[in-house]
Amino acid sequence: MGRERIAKRAAQELTDGMVVNLGIGIPSLIPNFLGDKRIFFQAENGVLGIGKSPMKGKEDANLCNAAGYPVTVVRGASYFDSATAFAMIRKGLIDVTVLGGLQVSEKGDLANWMVPGKRVPGVGGGMELAQKTKKVIVVMSHVNKHNEPKIVSACTLPLTARRCVDLIITDRAVIEVTDEGLLLTEVMAPYDVEEVVRYTAAPLRMAETLKRVE
Amino acid sequence: MGRERIAKRAAQELTDGMVVNLGIGIPSLIPNFLGDKRIFFQAENGVLGIGKSPMKGKEDANLCNAAGYPVTVVRGASYFDSATAFAMIRKGLIDVTVLGGLQVSEKGDLANWMVPGKRVPGVGGGMELAQKTKKVIVVMSHVNKHNEPKIVSACTLPLTARRCVDLIITDRAVIEVTDEGLLLTEVMAPYDVEEVVRYTAAPLRMAETLKRVE
């Protein structure tokens, strides 16, 4: 439920004609909330123009997203090799990437790939996406399962990239990362500003337009 | 006439199934002497599988060799970008290149791209081809227009690549570049061994199988 709400809010950041790369997890729910916006979804395995999931029984094992699940393509799609996929990414041609997060710092540092002492999955393509995409949106729960803030003054987990995050969307708040620090722009009901501040381990400025979202 | 004879002799070095890059000038005459050998000719502008010249009136301006002249392609040909063309070259996948030469040293150094004080045409793709091709054949006149040897103990002209030449074919002789220096294997009539030696400014060993070609 919280995941869907986060995805729905993130979907509002995407506009017609954008080229977008979605991470796994919550970001993968975003296409459900785009209406008729024409977004070109890019994937690291070499597809630009990913469409809806296929109907059951219509899956093509040779047409998958970066997570290995079957997809379809839209008109104007193209296939290419993974080096070309990352050329697009490093050249800064991806408009928006939406990634999951373990920690985000007040400077916009992102940690999203490993917890020391746990299994080491490897960083995949996250470093390139986080460092090079024009706009990086992190979607995540506001606190971890120990009820600890995931938005912190400095990340303690291994970093994915420094100063890369532009916008944080959680189940409790929308926060912009600005040169002057974190700016709280939206608070999600039933949470209130006080709760958001308490569960955020970094200074938050209040936006003039701060709004509560029901 | 001498040019045709050189090209004909060079053509004997090419065998079925080889991938070959031909320089401009004398090398471009070689395809006339290949009979039914199936050679895959590669060009730096991004063609593998160049065939015969088109009939007059059948030229396609978008199908040219590296010198800008119209060609055709054989069955199994492919088009690709120039970076891929040079990937093939640098990876060492070209079996033979036949290049023109201004000077070749006894160690196999090649100078073939400029005469100081004259116009500077630029090196084109010659450095990569000379340095990276499995077998480098240089075809040239035995002496320059001042009747000076072009096969020398050390090149005085700007180098294309060092220790790259495997075989030299001139209007007067065929000479292998070996670890023990230059090995004269064929002398072309009407020249004789003595004349070849006199007009070669580097030590020549005589091959046991040295033969005179009528």
Added chain:
Amino acid sequence: MIQNEYGKIISIEQAISYITDGCSLMVGGFGGVGSPPSLLQAIIEKGVGGLTLICNDTAFPHLGVGPLICEGRVKKAIVSHIGSNPVAGQRMRDGALDVEFCPQGVLVERIRAGGAGLGGILVDIGVDHEWFAAGKQVIEVNGKRFLLELPLTADVSIVYAKKADPFGNLIYDKSARNTNPLVAMAGTITIAEVEEIVPLGALDPEAIVTPGVFVHYIVQSNGVNWKWIWEENESPNGQHKN
């Protein structure tokens, strides 16, 4: 009947003879999609071990390169992640598998560099990262710092393609292309497993993705012999299910 005009079409058994204990093996594919199933199965059956595996990832335990990991045939893996193969993580923690992690875009570019005969590439990915920068030369260009990343090649590259002609020209199928064209360039010997071998001239020269000069041998595939994760799990619902 396809003419074997260039002697490149061989049996899977012949192909596997090039893959020997302790060799480096580069495998095309991404999460198992686009990996050559028949060659991988033949490697398992042959029983070679001590391999250095270079691949985008370690796939899933039962598909792609996953079984090579699970059966202990791999000594070292150079990959971008092992997240989809828990056995790889377990073997790494047990000290049975040495894993070199490389950011995904850097990994594929290192493979391309190997295939293109470059001596290395400079990237600003991970340049200040305590782990990814470790042991690498830092090169400064106009005041900006870059990591020197070295090319990757392998004794044998194996790839999966849709069609080959007898010269080894390849076309791929949709996103099963992924790392295959890069891996095809980077092998000292490159073997392509293909769904279909077509006569010389049957492929459009414009559409060929891997020119045949990069391909040394071609084998006919027996098809995918594993279940995909989305076939095992419930069918995906919604869009972009992961």
Added chain:
Amino acid sequence: MIQNEYGKIISIEQAISYITDGCSLMVGGFGGVGSPPSLLQAIIEKGVGGLTLICNDTAFPHLGVGPLICEGRVKKAIVSHIGSNPVAGQRMRDGALDVEFCPQGVLVERIRAGGAGLGGILVDIGVDHEWFAAGKQVIEVNGKRFLLELPLTADVSIVYAKKADPFGNLIYDKSARNTNPLVAMAGTITIAEVEEIVPLGALDPEAIVTPGVFVHYIVQSNGVNWKWIWEENESPNGQHKN
């Protein structure tokens, strides 16, 4: 009627507004083959000058990028050779044109590096060459010496393609592909002049060579407005006539 769904289809006049005095201009093509004729003519007519030109070569005096050189619009050229354009040589000797020569394979790889967001590449081409190594960093890797070659990008890249769809996906025509896909990647702004604009979905996703994300603007070509050298000279006879 083609829908201009992404606003990328513009007039030649609009396209030329991005090319201004003193800018860097990268042009696809090889000996003029595959260079965009209508854009090049419009640049000449507009009268911009002081350009830094990055191109495989300086073509021939009357075709491709040749007229830009001959009319003195280029301050500096980064090319692999000027052998087919005597005017370029003359202007270089006169001090009116600064030419940076680069081995051809290194040049195209530098352009690709620019387009792929790399910080540089290492090559062993020309590493001990008194001219080509001059002023370049030498990097040692495992005891072997390489030149560090830097990426090339440009304010504007112009390319020539056979077909584009409204998103800017491109396919090329035979050997007119040459440097175009690389140049298309390397522009801050990339403009594609195309023989034909087709509807979205009309291009086979497998056959697209340049994905549309690399292309900012598309213009309809008026076709080649020069004579090819082989049309001017006697018709080629024999094979591989040069």
